[in-house]
Amino acid sequence: MNTTAPTAATDNASNASAAAPVRDKRPTSTRFTQVLGVIVLAGFAWLVVFGLLLSPDDSEQRSLVRIMYVHVPSAWLAYLAFVVTGVASAAYLWRRSRNLQWDRLAGASAEVGILFMAITLVTGSLWGRPTWGTYWTWDSRLTTTAFLFVTYIGYLAVRGLGGSHHQRARRSAVMALLAVLEVPLVHFSVRWWRPLHQGQTVEAQKIDGLMLFSLFVGLVAFTLLYVWLVLHRMRVALLDDEVDDRGLDAALAARRAEG
């Protein structure tokens, strides 16, 4: 008696039924994001080890320089996130197909950028208190950074206004193209206005060796985290849009039934 075929069929059925709950438990996961997630965790473990333990103290700032390995990568990735938002918005407006995936990429990148910008502001404050004697001062770098942060909060608020998906995409794309102009303003503010905030450390090659490597580890960890978060956030946005469409379809069907 050959039992191979029924057994395989039973296995497939049980695998399918087991896969469904897993799919609903982690609906935005794929093999790629799972592997990437593990690499991100390893990257942050390395960042903590290098940033807190292995990198040396600075001659002037002593151990406070360790904040740089979180503060600078989060700032750079926030800039990158906002530039990606601008590019994706331009792509949405440019292409005749008006593909909503560009809009979802823009929104996802902006949200992750806001998270990184918040980390930049808080870690900068914690660095500023022992260095300058204050958590906050209205110098050009801090002020422009805070303005950038508030601008993108406003961008998310604009995305949340009512209307169809394409109306949302059009108005937020226009705002993103205006908002991204602030990024060079923030970045070059230390050069143009010479504020209390220190100048560009890496471009001026003021650090090297293990300190530079620790900063590189932080940059890699934050970059991989950015990719992981944006992928998940885009998929959540697609699910949200489908839920909205279903709700609209149901409402239209109910209205027709009434008529």
Added chain:
Amino acid sequence: MLAMRQAGFVLGAYGVSLTAIVLYTAGLLARARRAARRLPGEERPWQ
């Protein structure tokens, strides 16, 4: 004394950063599950 005071700011910066990332990630995954529950049995384009 100075080193201990500085360590507080350094650890605080790392703690706040990692906590913010973990909270945002947890919220994002919870939001994904909520949306998926409203679309039961759907094939996702990425799956």
